[in-house]
Amino acid sequence: MNIRIECTYRTAKGTEAFFRSEEMPAAKGVIIAEDLERTGRSKNLVFIDNYDSSWTMKEMKGYLKGVETEPHNVTVYFDGGYDRETQKSGLGCAIYYEMNGKSYRLRQNAAVAELLSNNEAEYAALYMGIQELEQLNVHHLPVRFIGDSKVVINQMSGEWPTFEKDLMRWADRIDQKLKDLGIQPEYELVPRKANAEADRLATQALNGTEISGTIELIPEK
Known part of the structure; x- marks a missing residue:
């Protein structure tokens, strides 16, 4: 499954902006999203699939774990x-x-x-x-x-x-x-x-x- 990452990024001085990533495989998206979350400056982070459905980090990790042993x-x-x-x-x-x-x-x-x-x-x-x-x-x-x-x-x-x-x-x-x-x-x-x-x-x-x-x-x- 391919996804896009959407989140709001807040600078150290409090300036905020909304970001949407390019499309990428879900596993790659989780890695990038985890890195964004480690900065402590991203919020409202979600994954959007090809059908415009929204996934939380927990839901996406659960999906990836579930399909790992299946095609x-x-x-x-x-x-x-x-x-x-x-x-x-x-x-x-x-x-x-x-x-x-x-x-x-x-x-x-x-x-x-x-x-x-x-x-x-x-x-x-x-x-x-x-x-x-x-x-x-x-x-x-x-x-x-x-x-x-x-x-x-x-x-x-x-x-x-x-x-x-x-x-x-x-x-x-x-x-x-x-x-x-x-x-x-x-x-x-x-x-x-x-x-x-x-x-x-x-x-x-x-x-x-x-x-x-x-x-x-x-x-x-």
């Missing part, structure tokens, strides 16, 4: 491809998350035959990513969903209306699954080259190569 800081890249000649679709997703102080990447793809368009394949890829989150026991957290499909990203974020019945069914299905899991989605549209990993997984699925697995990401020294 958090989750980002899902998804992509779907449709082959008109074979009428088959390839779905791909790459999920990045942290748990127990370590970083992980999960990759999954699938080939399906019952979809009718590229847009439907994109929706199916997003839904597959959410199913993987359910298997990881991700719940009641904000999650970033990143894709290169203008249709899916803009429709799911509410920027565009959804008129096609097939796509509407997918959107409703996804919204319900996210609600059931308590996931707060953040949708981000990126250029295709910035979604290369998910795109490659979808293409591999179309070509008959199955990918499924999770690895720990070791920081470079």
Whole structure:
């Protein structure tokens, strides 16, 4: 979860000013907020999340302790491809998350035959990513969903209306699954080259190569 710090700062001579920080990961925010509090000159310090909810220091520390042993800081890249000649679709997703102080990447793809368009394949890829989150026991957290499909990203974020019945069914299905899991989605549209990993997984699925697995990401020294 990303947060902003808000507080009132009082100088030694009594002059006060209101400050709001840039957005940052919650764990980093707690470290900075603790340092501010040690000065003895900050007051009314709170954390504001992406949904404009306010958190006290105690609440934020409790949240961080609770999620330490569960997947958090989750980002899902998804992509779907449709082959008109074979009428088959390839779905791909790459999920990045942290748990127990370590970083992980999960990759999954699938080939399906019952979809009718590229847009439907994109929706199916997003839904597959959410199913993987359910298997990881991700719940009641904000999650970033990143894709290169203008249709899916803009429709799911509410920027565009959804008129096609097939796509509407997918959107409703996804919204319900996210609600059931308590996931707060953040949708981000990126250029295709910035979604290369998910795109490659979808293409591999179309070509008959199955990918499924999770690895720990070791920081470079």
